[in-house]
Amino acid sequence: MTETMSRYHHGDLRAAVLRRAEEVLRESGTDALSLRGIARDLGVSHAAPSAHFRDKNALFDALAVAGFRRLGEVMDAALATRGSLTDDLVAFAAAYLDFATDNPALLSVMFARKHSETAGAEIAEAVAAAFAHPTALLTDAQARGEVVDGDPEVIGITVLAALQGLATFVGSGFVTPEQSHGMVEDVVATLMRGLAR
Amino acid sequence: MTETMSRYHHGDLRAAVLRRAEEVLRESGTDALSLRGIARDLGVSHAAPSAHFRDKNALFDALAVAGFRRLGEVMDAALATRGSLTDDLVAFAAAYLDFATDNPALLSVMFARKHSETAGAEIAEAVAAAFAHPTALLTDAQARGEVVDGDPEVIGITVLAALQGLATFVGSGFVTPEQSHGMVEDVVATLMRGLAR
DNA sequence: ACAAGAATCTTGACAATGACTATATCGGTG
């Protein structure tokens, strides 16, 4: 599985393309990403990736799926050891923001608005899987009576939206990663207590 | 001021370019936006826009500034008539989400992570101006004792992040505009009451 | 009024990219 690097002109492209694409995304941003550039970096011909990705959008779709898978793993890891609900939420939020800080370009690709219809379903599945753990965290707490009654969908989306919004602010530079790190606990506390006095 | 359409080959480009760019953004999305295409649509030579926008990024920067200006106007209008804090927040949130629904591509340009350093300051200024009204809404309420004590920065960012996150979900199709519309009141209520029981 | 200079627009060119077609090579299967 890991023995064939590129003896000939064959190998496990697709995986290599995805890996390299994520690297470029992390190191140089979205618009530094080109199919030809990746092919060049991997030592294959400029049209080789087209055998695995019909389109550049297909590559973006695959990157989005992979991104949500990894984000899901990160959040699962953060929620492996359970404490109080607040502690769990802080850990979850910190993990989300760390991911956003480390992969800002990937995150914006994940939430881009141009996924093909066919890939949309696959992405939606990956999203559901990624957010399954955190939403379960809330619905469980709701079942135990630690969280307000109400549509779990609304509650979950509100929390996730707050984190994604903060991640967007970090990604666009309006909030520094340090600021976001320092704010996580207070933001979660604000979400828990609510605004009203 | 509005008399010179384009008798000759001169006119008020820059404004025309910005206007057309926003149209393309709204109608066809970000990657359908090309300098040459805009020039073509406006009947000028392909390099004409370069006199007003050094770079394609410079155009994006200008679009971001214009976007935050318009977003600020929209929010100001929504907060023109004040009611209860909750009502005001709902009106504000609805206006934000309407803007996001009507201009998804523009919103992603506004929060893109590649603003030149020089333009960064101008954008930051526009952002501050746009969010001045909503944040004042919260700090005023805080001063009147209607909102929890605590760092106003954190409280404001939490609310704005929740809206921006929801806007992102709408923009990427994970939440439909209808759903977001139906959720606004509940989301604001959730933010007001908090999660904890 | 008018010449000088700045601002704006045009034309031409170039390299890079995404996408397409035709062709060659590899791997597995009957």
Added chain:
DNA sequence: CACCGATATAGTCATTGTCAAGATTCTTGT
């Protein structure tokens, strides 16, 4: 072992962003 699909290559094309001169319009100082 021949066949065929999957995979990779080479070649080509239109489009795009960017740059460099050069032309045209507007402004400004005198």
